């Protein structure tokens with residue numbers, strides 16, 4: 450089966466490409482490389498360097514495919530607060546074009562990268578898929594809008610779809626072409642920032658007055674390799690006209706200070722930090738209830754926060 454991987458040069462997308470190829474899938478990639486890296490594209494894939502906002506590029510990339518895994522999109526909470534128009538354009542308009550072109554091409558299988566940011570500040574943790582969705586930032590609002598479009602599309606046009614609501618993805622994969630890891634510029638994610646912290650440029654702790662035990666935000670970290678395993682299981686479980694939503698996390702929460710402690714243990718010296726004001730758009734606590742993915746997909750996350758920190762650290766060398 451040939452799968453179109455949108456965003457296949459980015460951190461999560463390139464990891465998916467590597468794992469899918471190793472399992473015998475054929476791959477096409479559509480990416481404008483705005484966040485990703487063309488050097489991560491393996492030789493044996495069809496690569497269309499183009500935009501989701503260009504119907505011709507999307508139609509070209511869909512040729513010969515039976516399914517789509519849709520990773521492409523803007524994904525930074527802080528940036529989305531500053532540039533909501535960019536997030537609505539790339540994420541929502543781009544996904545609309547993808548859905549239309551899939552319909553024209555007769556492609557009915559879709560796995561979509563949604564986000565825990567769709568829930569906003571949760572009333573209850575761990576968060577179930579049935580929880581209220583009140584995003585606290587434009588990024589989450591765009592992911593929710595796309596989830597809603599996919600639900601409508603599955604009812605109206607028989608699309609078979611799964612939206613996977615990621616909590617905090619971390620870790621790296623050592624492939625035959627070297628480490629596939631976070632290579633964002635600027636890097637905003639906690640684990641790489643903690644591991645790169647120096648006395649001259651210490652990692653900022655965004656908010657120490659949150660309503661949590663140590664005053665810092667709590668997140669649920671899931672290893673990128675476990676995350677991709679869930680995508681493959683979701684793809685294999687799709688049923689016509691049905692749109693399922695699954696949370697993907699570990700089911701456990703770690704505060705920012707607990708992540709710093711895990712990184713300190715891995716790196717072997719005290720990591721310098723500096724207290725900073727809260728970051729706009731951040732909810733205090735996000736922890737997934739992953740029982741739906743466990744029961745319906747038979748998915749079990751296997752790699753813990755220590756593995757995520759160790760793999761990220763190893764990927765720097």
Ligand code: UFG
Nearest residue numbers: 524526564565566616617637638639642653654655666728
């Ligand atoms: N943080 C810091 N210092 C940093 C970076 C982050 O204190 O230098 C804090 C943040 O304020 C937050 C936590 O660490 O409390 C995690 O922040 P990240 O930037 O690593 O991740 P986010 O929780 O903001 O967002 C990530 C993805 C989103 C996704 C979300 C879902 O980037 O796409 O997880 O939980 F929606």
